[in-house]
Amino acid sequence: MPGTIAYNNAMAFFQAAQKRLGLLISSDELIAPQCLFLAGVFMMCVFQPLKAWRYFLQALAGCQQLPFLAPENQEKYRGISDGSHPRDHAIDTLQQAVYWSAWKSEREVRSTNYMPDFVNDMSTNIYPPFFPTPPAPRTELDTSADPPPLTARMSAGMMELQAQHKDQQSFLEAMAAVVPEHEAQVNS
Incomplete structure (x- = not known):
């Protein structure tokens, strides 16, 4: 008391x-x-x-x-110990x-x-109140026929270029040559 x-x-x-x-x-x-x-x-x-x-x-x-x-x-x-480490x-x-x-x-x-x-189940996608709730996905578009995202295509292209060139210098020159093509894709 x-x-x-x-x-x-x-x-x-x-x-x-x-x-x-x-x-x-x-x-x-x-x-x-x-x-x-x-x-x-x-x-x-x-x-x-x-x-x-x-x-x-x-x-x-x-x-x-x-x-x-x-x-x-x-x-x-x-x-489930094998007995090799005494406890x-x-x-x-x-x-x-x-x-x-x-x-x-x-x-x-x-x-x-x-x-x-905090909610323990990560699949519920409920965020703490100080974080905004992300926008709902657009369901009106059919995404099953969409091509891979641009970044994935660019990354795959760079990996392919790197595999085709033996040395660093030729790889960098090939990369510089495709930059305008990638810039055009980003701007479109």
Whole structure:
């Protein structure tokens, strides 16, 4: 309760700890996301959910470098390991506990405070409100018979020219000779 001796002591200790939290941002040790997560828990205990949410987000950012999240380690952490790389299950469990605790807490605070979120499904093409929605494709034109885009045709032509010429100088001369043709295509 605010105003009690225990609350005042807790706030004094937390303020002292906050002075050291900045050092954790650049740390690659597991202690960094642990401390940031616990700072978020403390902020929830003193009813400051927005500050807690920021700490949970920072804890998640600190967890991104944990080995179990690396794509090359996913087989190992799913139990499909060939046994050639021994694992320390205690460290693995601790890393995963910090990550999932921070993730769960961040999602809970986000949902209870109605904070904006990005859509997870990339196929929906819904953009955040500060980006304009792209124009809808023109459906009145039949694009099935369209030739390849100009840039694709030009690129293919350059690759073909390069294959036809043995040295750099003759290739550049041939490129210079077709520039007027390409300029005419662009201008038409």
